[in-house]
Amino acid sequence: xxxxxxxxxxxxxxxxxxxxxxxxxxxxxxxxxxxxxxxxxxxxxxxxxxxxxxxxxxxxxxxxxxxxxxxxxxxxxxxxxxxxxxxxxxxxxxxxxxxxxxxxxxxxxxxxxxxxxxxxxxxxxxxxxxxxxxx
Amino acid sequence: xxxxxxxxxxxxxxxxxxxxxxxxxxxxxxxxxxxxxxxxxxxxxxxxxxxxxxxxxxxxxxxxxxxxxxxxxxxxxxxxxx
Numbered sequence: 001x002x003x004x005x006x007x008x009x010x011x012x013x014x015x016x017x018x019x020x021x022x023x024x025x026x027x028x029x030x031x032x033x034x035x036x037x038x039x040x041x042x043x044x045x046x047x048x049x050x051x052x053x054x055x056x057x058x059x060x061x062x063x064x065x066x067x068x069x070x071x072x073x074x075x076x077x078x079x080x081x082x083x084x085x086x087x088x089x090x091x092x093x094x095x096x097x098x099x100x101x102x103x104x105x106x107x108x109x110x111x112x113x114x115x116x117x118x119x120x121x122x123x124x125x126x127x128x129x130x131x132x133x134x135x
Numbered sequence: 136x137x138x139x140x141x142x143x144x145x146x147x148x149x150x151x152x153x154x155x156x157x158x159x160x161x162x163x164x165x166x167x168x169x170x171x172x173x174x175x176x177x178x179x180x181x182x183x184x185x186x187x188x189x190x191x192x193x194x195x196x197x198x199x200x201x202x203x204x205x206x207x208x209x210x211x212x213x214x215x216x217x
Contacts, residue, residue: 013172025173029166036171053172057165057192057217060175085169085195095169 008069010037010079010096011046013053016063016133025065026127028119034080034097035119035127040066044090046134052086065131075123076101147215151200154213155182158202163188166197178203192217 014025028035038049046064054062072079077098084095100108100115108118155161163177163185179185189198200213 011171013170015173022173027173036169038171049171053167053170055193056167056170057196058167058170058172058175059191062172082169084171085167087193087195092169095171 009040009066010069010072010098011040011049012037012065012067012131013050013058014063014065014131014133015060016065017061019063019133021063021065021128021131021133023128026124026131028116028124030114030116032116034082034099035077035123036084037067037079037096037098038084038091039094039096041094044088044094048088049086049091049094052084052088052091055087056085064134066134067127067131071126071130072098075126076104077123150213151182151185154200154202155179155185158204160203161185162201162203162206164199164201165192166199168195168197170195189217 084092165175196217198215
């Protein structure tokens, strides 16, 4: 899938072997409310994000995956700015979380469905198939 | 067994030692909270294996230790924070 360069996107650091993203890169953990991402900005750019995550000790063939904002909107995900946890304050400033909308969370709560369960079944496959690894 | 510790101090070393003594091999999950990425996984047979993982980690990471003999969801892992 090609993405126009002007299209809004968010970024995720992934392990990619020969351009293929490892399974499980887009899963939410039990207890987590939002999916950790970075805004796409010129400064800090993708290299700075990769460097910050490597500095935290992340191993492997790391790459930046772009997720079109339109896909997140289709999935009912809202982007919420939250402080990042990397060693770089600049990178932490562009950290965001993709969260399910309030009504959807309420609906899940009434049905006793875990946010992570819903996210991993409904959102993760679409995010995975829409992600584009940056060269 | 559950603990939250920020560095491998003497007491924490005992916790690790006991965990490895009783439950090795240990599946080590390194989480990177709010860092826009997924966890790394390591299979450690010994404390020395664990130390080589620990030494590479920066602050803010979270380490969850699971015995490979006890992988049920209900089993509580030992948790360390770097």
